[in-house]
């Protein structure tokens with residue numbers, strides 16, 4: 595028996611979402627996530643994953659996971675502080691620190707709970723957080739878990755950040771003040787202005803926090819956005835995911851030894867949630883080894899991104915101000931954008947529509963994320979499909 599008031603609440607809200615066209619029907623994939631995916635009996639070109647380097651299906655990661663599975667079993671058994679931590683988790687963390695050029699690192703079960711963990715372990719009542727208005731949901735939720743005052747600044751607007759930092763510092767109301775930003779913004783593919791952010795942080799004594807979920811493995815020869823700008827010793831919290839370019843799942847913080855020691859005794863997902871399964875950790879280590887030894891995959895990724903972006907531009911599409919392999923194809927009108935994505939899907943290209951309220955009204959776009967694993971033939975096929983759908987839908991696109 596369900597509570598009648600719960601059922602009414604759920605039915606009304608689900609109906610409202612469906613009527614507004616905001617209810618997301620999730621596609622079921624028959625098989626893994628690669629440059630193509632199988633949905634039903636159709637094979638589609640996949641431009642919707644964050645598997646930037648194609649590592650999610652890489653044989654080397656699979657072998658590493660298999661070996662760990664046989665040696666360590668399926669589950670980690672407990673929280674690391676309760677039942678001891680496996681050597682694999684320690685190895686992953688020391689490799690992450692090396693990869694990010696920091697003293698130490700701590701790994702979490704996902705990028706999402708990593709942000710929940712890290713922000714709330716350090717920020718508290720009497721503090722303030724300056725947060726870019728386009729920061730990821732996990733940052734927003736991480737901030738909400740603290741009793742700190744959250745002040746949003748306009749997206750990548752350094753004059754606004756400076757004003758907010760100055761006002762907050764000079765008010766004398768706050769103890770610690772943190773500035774927090776995505777390294778690469780996932781809707782437009784633009785890069786945070788880290789050199790300016792660091793300058794402002796130095797001027798007003800701000801703690802610096804960069805969530806580089808989309809830059810790690812992609813920018814800075816793989817080491818990420820902070821390395822791209824040569825700022826490894828200037829950022830207090832370097833956050834990354836193991837779920838995107840690394841191809842597996844997980845999140846981490848890299849930084850000073852004292853910070854990592856503190857997170858190990860204060861961050862709640864570390865203290866109260868079972869550790870990542872060992873096979874997953876082994877696959878992450880194998881991915882990091884690949885990234886440390888070669889930049890071939892990054893080169894392929896960037897070549898593919900340039901190829902797709904040029905192709906779309908030549909077809910007359912606007913790709914906004916992306917600086918990374920996240921390539922929005924801006925259609926504008928919400929209904930038209932949804933229709934465009936649906937037609938692409940019918941014609942064999944899986945590229946999701948992103949519309950209001952995820953992005954501002956009138957800036958609906960199809961978000962394309964080519965990977966290192968796409969072949970030129972696949973990208974050509976995707977471009978030919980874009981061209982066909984554009985003709986089919988007609989003027990205004």
Ligand code: PMP
Pocket residue numbers: 704705706707709730732776780805807808835836837838843844845
């Ligand atoms: N931060 C950012 C900026 C992200 O885009 C995402 C994933 N969409 C996350 C954190 C969460 O990472 P994960 O998928 O590993 O939980």
